[in-house]
Amino acid sequence: MKSNILDAIGIGSIDPAFFLIGLIVLVIVLFIINIVTACKIKSLRRRYDTFMNGKNAESMENVIVERFDQLDKIAKILKIQQEELSDLKENMNITYQKTGIVKYDAFSEMGGKLSFALAMLDKNNSGYVVNAMHSREGCYTYIKEIIKGEAYIQLGDEEKQAVEMAMNSDNYMVQQGD
8 A cells, every 4th residue: 555645754665554553552652651650640649648738838847947956956965975975985094994813822821812913904004903912810902003004113923914914904814823
């Protein structure tokens, strides 16, 4: 079949039936796209109506202002918490956080390893070492200051061991002779 219209637009060699079938397929595809788009618009309109239900511009403005006020309060709380955290970190530098303890038998006749040397140090390895020596006559306790890992009074072997343990902070308690 010969068509003057198809010849005029330059596709006269195509059978008009194929051209008509192509147009029908195109119309069906466009119809389906139109239905999908209408469903999406209906869903969006439903969500919009739910969001705007009972609200006018003034009530929406109040909601937005309320949210900004809440954000301001949260920012203030966050600032306070950051300051408190900074204070806590600063305090942690001066608290005793490293310990080392060595139990030993100060006098061989006693037994039971009732004597001990306890070192307590801060982050900078400053603090003290307590030495409690137990004997038959009583218990004698000595304390020596540690500054940056150094003692200005001579330390006994157990005290040195306790200070080293605290500075390394790996071990908790060691009994001498074990």
